[in-house]
Amino acid sequence: xxxxxxxxxxxxxxxxxxxxxxxxxxxxxxxxxxxxxxxxxxxxxxxxxxxxxxxxxxxxxxxxxxxxxxxxxxxxxxxxxxxxxxxxxxxxxxxxxxxxxxxxxxxxxxxxxxxxxxxxxxxxxxxxxxxxxxxxxxxxxxxxxxxxxxxxxxxxxxxxxxxxxxxxxxxxxxxxxxxxxxxxxxxxxxxxxxxxxxxxxxxxxxxxxxxxxxxxxxxxxxxxxxxxxxxxxxxxxxxxxxxxxxxxxxxxxxxxxxxxxxxxxxxxxxxxxxxxxxxxxxxxxxxxxxxxxxxxxxxxxxxxxxxxxxxxxxxxxxxxxxx
Amino acid sequence: xxxxxxxxxxxxxxxxxxxxxxxxxxxxxxxxxxxxxxxxxxxxxxxxxxxxxxxxxxxxxxxxxxxxxxxxxxxxxxxxxxxxxxxxxxxxxxxxxxxxxxxxxxxxxxxxxxxxxxxxxxxxxxxxxxxxxxxxxxxxxxxxxxxxxxxxxxxxxxxxxxxxxxxxxxxxxxxxxxxxxxxxxxxxxxxxxxxxxxxxxxxxxxxxxxxxxxxxxxxxxxxxxxxxxxxxxxxxxxxxxxxxxxxxxxxxxxxxxxxxxxxxxxxxxxxxxxxxx
Numbered sequence: 001x002x003x004x005x006x007x008x009x010x011x012x013x014x015x016x017x018x019x020x021x022x023x024x025x026x027x028x029x030x031x032x033x034x035x036x037x038x039x040x041x042x043x044x045x046x047x048x049x050x051x052x053x054x055x056x057x058x059x060x061x062x063x064x065x066x067x068x069x070x071x072x073x074x075x076x077x078x079x080x081x082x083x084x085x086x087x088x089x090x091x092x093x094x095x096x097x098x099x100x101x102x103x104x105x106x107x108x109x110x111x112x113x114x115x116x117x118x119x120x121x122x123x124x125x126x127x128x129x130x131x132x133x134x135x136x137x138x139x140x141x142x143x144x145x146x147x148x149x150x151x152x153x154x155x156x157x158x159x160x161x162x163x164x165x166x167x168x169x170x171x172x173x174x175x176x177x178x179x180x181x182x183x184x185x186x187x188x189x190x191x192x193x194x195x196x197x198x199x200x201x202x203x204x205x206x207x208x209x210x211x212x213x214x215x216x217x218x219x220x221x222x223x224x225x226x227x228x229x230x231x232x233x234x235x236x237x238x239x240x241x242x243x244x245x246x247x248x249x250x251x252x253x254x255x256x257x258x259x260x261x262x263x264x265x266x267x268x269x270x271x272x273x274x275x276x277x278x279x280x281x282x283x284x285x286x287x288x289x290x291x292x293x294x295x296x297x298x299x300x301x302x303x304x305x306x307x308x309x310x311x312x313x314x315x316x317x318x319x320x321x322x323x
Numbered sequence: 324x325x326x327x328x329x330x331x332x333x334x335x336x337x338x339x340x341x342x343x344x345x346x347x348x349x350x351x352x353x354x355x356x357x358x359x360x361x362x363x364x365x366x367x368x369x370x371x372x373x374x375x376x377x378x379x380x381x382x383x384x385x386x387x388x389x390x391x392x393x394x395x396x397x398x399x400x401x402x403x404x405x406x407x408x409x410x411x412x413x414x415x416x417x418x419x420x421x422x423x424x425x426x427x428x429x430x431x432x433x434x435x436x437x438x439x440x441x442x443x444x445x446x447x448x449x450x451x452x453x454x455x456x457x458x459x460x461x462x463x464x465x466x467x468x469x470x471x472x473x474x475x476x477x478x479x480x481x482x483x484x485x486x487x488x489x490x491x492x493x494x495x496x497x498x499x500x501x502x503x504x505x506x507x508x509x510x511x512x513x514x515x516x517x518x519x520x521x522x523x524x525x526x527x528x529x530x531x532x533x534x535x536x537x538x539x540x541x542x543x544x545x546x547x548x549x550x551x552x553x554x555x556x557x558x559x560x561x562x563x564x565x566x567x568x569x570x571x572x573x574x575x576x577x578x579x580x581x582x583x584x585x586x587x588x589x590x591x592x593x594x595x596x597x598x599x600x
Contacts, residue, residue, distance in 0.1 A: 055456060066445045101442045101446055
């Protein structure tokens with residue numbers, strides 16, 4: 001079960017520290033947990049893990065395709081590998097290795113893509129994956145997760161390090177701070193969205209950094225007499241069809257909010273469900289098929305239209321389109 | 324197996340692989356023939372394996388990174404008893420457990436799925452790393468093509484394996500000097516694969532890939548533990564070796580294989596058992 005904090009503000013714990021803590025605990029509990037990185041150990045805050053588990057922390061250098069292939073081989077040898085690079089590189093540089101060596105070969109690999117979308121900030125367009133989930137979404141059987149805050153991330157990493165799951169999992173999240181949404185101790189189910197706020201007029205389906213924006217937007221809408229449901233659909237694949245169809249039926253309109261290209265992203269995934277179940281207006285807040293650029297996150301959020309204000313406007317449009 | 328037994332086993336692998344390809348009517352004859360002797364050495368004793376228990380934990384691992392040579396591996400596995408020999412006739416048939424490119428999820432005895440070239444050495448390095456973490460004494464063998472070594476990932480993996488001192492990893496490079504578009508030298512020539520592995524810090528052994536004694540000695544050396552590095556065995560081979568309708572052709576990567584061609588080639592191999600031709 002999960003509970004939502006009453007006030008949404010920056011988490012005191014960085015996402016990478018939450019990841020490192022959870023993976024360290026998992027590696028303490030299970031000698032098969034191994035970690036691979038592609039020359040981003042310091043940047044990703046994993047030095048403590050390397051110090052604690054020198055044998056099971058594997059530096060692969062700047063060679064992401066090999067790193068993912070090695071992870072596949074480790075999995076074939078019974079290990080539970082977590083392999084990290086920036087999201088742009090994990091997804092694009094190693095796409096065929098994820099497809100063939102991991103997924104088609106039916107191996108058991110966890111892939112981490114850090115700094116998704118605008119959270120790549122000052123690293124700019126070369127490092128700003130608006131397409132990572134879209135690139136990977138057409139790989140059969142892969143699970144895609146856009147983690148929201150450190151509490152969720154810690155829980156998901158603990159689960160993914162266990163025997164509970166087998167397969168290929170891609171997890172994206174910012175390295176640094178994220179807004180805290182969930183109370184400590186919250187637990188999540190991969191493949192199931194979390195309804196954070198109920199509402200009757202429209203449903204905002206968000207994930208990652210857009211969840212906090214969606215909650216702010218719902219407050220603004222409430223002040224204007226519009227009742228917005230907010231759902232955190234952190235698993236993009238397999239997506240929570242039940243939650244989407246139910247929300248479409250009960251609220252009659254949907255807004256998706258994603259830190260990703262709307263092409264091949266959450267908007268696409270949600271629309272695929274509504275088209276096949278309960279066809280309702282679906283509006284979108286996300287990257288409109290553009291490349292990244294340098295800038296602070298606030299600048300980029302305005303530049304690409306990823307703010308609570310954009311969600312408010314999209315919600316009103318979606319409601320106006322109801323028949 | 325002694326050397327004459329290994330030669331006979333290699334001839335049987337060629338025969339069974341030709342039958343397998345002929346059953347479907349076409350396929351990767353060239354690279355299946357060139358690797359037959361190395362497979363005979365491995366499955367003739369150098370590779371720890373158990374046909375009765377293909378998943379046995381302490382087995383050595385074999386990654387056929389040049390996954391299109393599946394028919395040769397299937398031939399070796401069938402001859403060793405991993406599955407009935409008549410299964411070879413199902414190559415590429417709908418629903419078969421013997422696809423053109425090797426698949427660990429479909430075929431008993433196949434340790435890794437390969438076919439998108441360049442990926443097997445990384446997977447093999449991961450398997451070798453895993454064995455070392457477990458304190459296991461098993462070896463991981465990876466069979467690469469020379470054309471395949473044009474893929475950059477091979478060299479990412481080579482540097483990785485050396486940096487992590489994976490002395491339990493052995494690469495066997497089938498240097499048959501031909502690829503789909505013709506001679507390697509013409510397609511993307513220059514440089515030396517042996518030299519590239521040496522430059523990556525590997526121990527490199529160069530042998531006649533059709534001399535079972537030389538290949539056996541090289542594999543035994545690779546397992547001697549004396550080098551603090553992985554070992555690459557560069558097999559000097561002939562693409563299509565032993566299949567008289569394919570050997571010597573410039574474009575013999577994949578060919579139609581008629582029943583008549585197969586029978587003629589098999590008869591020629593049988594006449595020459597004790598030497599491949």
